[in-house]
Amino acid sequence: MDVFEDIRTRAISGSFAHGEKLRAEILRNDYGCSASTVREALLRLAALGLVEFQEQRGFRMPEYSPERQHDITQMRIMLETEGACRSMRHGGVAWESRLNAAHHKLSHIESRIAAMGPTDELAQLWMAAELEFHQTLLSACGSDILIELHLQVYNRYRQVKAEYDRTFLHVTENIREHQAIVDAALSGDETTMRTRIFEHFERHLLPGRPVAGSLAALV
Amino acid sequence: MDVFEDIRTRAISGSFAHGEKLRAEILRNDYGCSASTVREALLRLAALGLVEFQEQRGFRMPEYSPERQHDITQMRIMLETEGACRSMRHGGVAWESRLNAAHHKLSHIESRIAAMGPTDELAQLWMAAELEFHQTLLSACGSDILIELHLQVYNRYRQVKAEYDRTFLHVTENIREHQAIVDAALSGDETTMRTRIFEHFERHLLPGRPVAGSLAALV
DNA sequence: TTTTCTTGAAATCTCGAAATTTCTGATGCA
DNA sequence: TGCATCAGAAATTTCGAGATTTCAAGAAAA
Numbered sequence: 187m188d189v190f191e192d193i194r195t196r197a198i199s200g201s202f203a204h205g206e207k208l209r210a211e212i213l214r215n216d217y218g219c220s221a222s223t224v225r226e227a228l229l230r231l232a233a234l235g236l237v238e239f240q241e242q243r244g245f246r247m248p249e250y251s252p253e254r255q256h257d258i259t260q261m262r263i264m265l266e267t268e269g270a271c272r273s274m275r276h277g278g279v280a281w282e283s284r285l286n287a288a289h290h291k292l293s294h295i296e297s298r299i300a301a302m303g304p305t306d307e308l309a310q311l312w313m314a315a316e317l318e319f320h321q322t323l324l325s326a327c328g329s330d331i332l333i334e335l336h337l338q339v340y341n342r343y344r345q346v347k348a349e350y351d352r353t354f355l356h357v358t359e360n361i362r363e364h365q366a367i368v369d370a371a372l373s374g375d376e377t378t379m380r381t382r383i384f385e386h387f388e389r390h391l392l393p394g395r396p397v398a399g400s401l402a403a404l405v
Numbered sequence: 406m407d408v409f410e411d412i413r414t415r416a417i418s419g420s421f422a423h424g425e426k427l428r429a430e431i432l433r434n435d436y437g438c439s440a441s442t443v444r445e446a447l448l449r450l451a452a453l454g455l456v457e458f459q460e461q462r463g464f465r466m467p468e469y470s471p472e473r474q475h476d477i478t479q480m481r482i483m484l485e486t487e488g489a490c491r492s493m494r495h496g497g498v499a500w501e502s503r504l505n506a507a508h509h510k511l512s513h514i515e516s517r518i519a520a521m522g523p524t525d526e527l528a529q530l531w532m533a534a535e536l537e538f539h540q541t542l543l544s545a546c547g548s549d550i551l552i553e554l555h556l557q558v559y560n561r562y563r564q565v566k567a568e569y570d571r572t573f574l575h576v577t578e579n580i581r582e583h584q585a586i587v588d589a590a591l592s593g594d595e596t597t598m599r600t601r602i603f604e605h606f607e608r609h610l611l612p613g614r615p616v617a618g619s620l621a622a623l624v
Numbered sequence: 625t626t627t628t629c630t631t632g633a634a635a636t637c638t639c640g641a642a643a644t645t646t647c648t649g650a651t652g653c654a
Numbered sequence: 655t656g657c658a659t660c661a662g663a664a665a666t667t668t669c670g671a672g673a674t675t676t677c678a679a680g681a682a683a684a
Contacts (some may be wrong), residue, residue, distance in 0.1 A: 211635075220669045222441070225637085229445060233452030235553065242636060242675055254549075261550050264487065330473075331480050331561070334454065335554055342550070428665075439639045444667085461645055461666060 189217050190227035197236045197247065198341050199313065200348030204250040208237060234338055236345060248345070255346050256392040262343055265336045267383050269324030270367075271376045277326030282372060288322040289368045291315050296361045304354045313344075313351075319364065323371075347390070356389070408436050409446035416455045416466065417560050418532065419567030423469040427456060453557055455564060467564070474565050475611040481562055484555045486602050488543030489586075490595045496545030501591060507541040508587045510534050515580045523573045532563070532570075538583065542590075566609070575608070 193213065196202060210224040217224065232239035238246050248254070273281055292315040299308050320340065324333055344351070363386040370379040412432070415421060429443040436443065451458035457465050467473070492500055511534040518527050539559060543552055563570065582605040589598040 209635075221636090222638095222670085223668065226445065226448060226667095229449050230452045233449045235550075244636065244676095257548050257550050260548065261554070268483065329476050329479065331454075331476050331558065335480070335557070338554070339550065430665075440666095441640085441668095442638065445637095463666060 189219060189223055190230055192217070193224075193227050194231060194236065194341070197231060198344040198348065200345075200352065202247045204247055206247045208245040208247065210245075235342055250346065252392055255390060256395060258339060258343050258346055259387050259390040261339050262336075263384055263387050265332060265339060266320065266323060267380050269327040269329070269332050269336060270371070270379050270383060272327035272329065272332075273324060274371060274374060274376060274379060276328050281322075281326040284325065285319075285322050285368055285371055288315070288319040289364055292319045292364060293361050296357050296364075299354050300357045300361070304352065309352065309354075312354075323367070408438060408442055409449055411436070412443075412446050413450060413455065413560070416450060417563040417567065419564075419571060421466045423466055425466045427464040427466065429464075454561055469565065471611055474609060475614060477558060477562050477565055478606050478609040480558050481555075482603055482606050484551060484558060485539065485542060486599050488546040488548070488551050488555060489590070489598050489602060491546035491548065491551075492543060493590060493593060493595060493598060495547050500541075500545040503544065504538075504541050504587060504590055507534070507538045508583055511538045511583060512580050515576050515583075518573050519576045519580070523571065528571065528573075542586070 202208065208228060210221040210228065213224045214221050228237055228245045229239065231237040232245065235248075238248055292312075295308060295312050295315050299312060302308075304312075317340065321333070321337070324336055327333065363382070366382045367379070367386065370382045421427065427447060429440040429447065432443045433440050447456055447464045448458065450456040451464065454467075457467055511531075514527060514531050514534050518531060521527075523531075536559065540552070540556070543555055546552065582601070585601045586598070586605060589601045
């Protein structure tokens, strides 16, 4: 079993509470391995910002704060806007159809959740499909590092919103917003794309707070 | 001695060649610690993208490629532009004077290098002062995550340009370009700032290659 | 009461050895 | 020669014990 991968998944899906202490000695029980192996995984997660590390004081989950959520959301808007616009320029039809496919899969799952409520299995599927959709959006941008940084920010976003995610409020809006993003991609208009991405995230920003540089024009 | 910190420094200052294999068993000799401790440091560096890690195959330095340099440079332009413009809005006089101070320190070192050539000691001082200048530029942006991602990208940039750095070609241009950035900060005009930052990095981009989204307007 | 000190328990960190996997290159076969 | 096989060497990864540091609770002093 891949300890790193599994703890990462738990850290972004709400298995640990905000601010909870993560003890290697205890987590080892879940994996039947030594504490050193768990420690190794935690150190890697710390380098990615999913876990906080203090020398001689071990690991904890980051605390929640509205400012942190705002900050991370803003960064997601910035990176996804940039990546999506670059994909629009270089992706061609191949990208458009991949995006369509990813969206189809996602909206299928979202409709089922909207209809029958969120089961554990559907939530799991949704997590994967939602990530895939947003990664597909950037997949033709031509920048490895943009994709990598986006994944980092995406994971932190999921972590911050883990509780919220489980409620699946706004599924309906999500379906509409994702559709709007796909439409923008097909329209070929970058300004529309920027607006649509901004609208998708708007409700996760702090109200009445000045908004980032290239984003300001959209408000 | 902090093994992680020291290996990080070496990894971004050209102590290791591009593509070089990093063996924990060998590096331990430099620090008089066990291989596990070195391994721990390398795993953390891998999470930050400064070292590549393959399961069961150990660690290596990333290979150099012009595309990677272009990609990283573009990302630096994007993040520093965004951060600098936000700092201009929220930083006030306090920020302006900190920026001035950081620039003064840096240009002092750069002039000495231009005059007497690059000694090891001056190179060391330059590394610290150049980082401090660019970090000060973003320091009032109000986004922790922007600052953190920028540091990651900055480190990768230094790593890619490590050989180039040691030659100190373009010191003269650097002095001028840094000054131009400070002037833009004081002028309060964001478009000027974007242009100046772009010009500072322009020579590290691949010629004739389409340039990123929000940057395109500057070309 | 509040602060400082003491002390035992608990957590963190380091280490070198053992287990596992990959690499190397020599041998045999077609 | 070209290719597969295999054994030994080398590298990577895991492990649990021991050393070090932090934490917590109670005693002593202000």
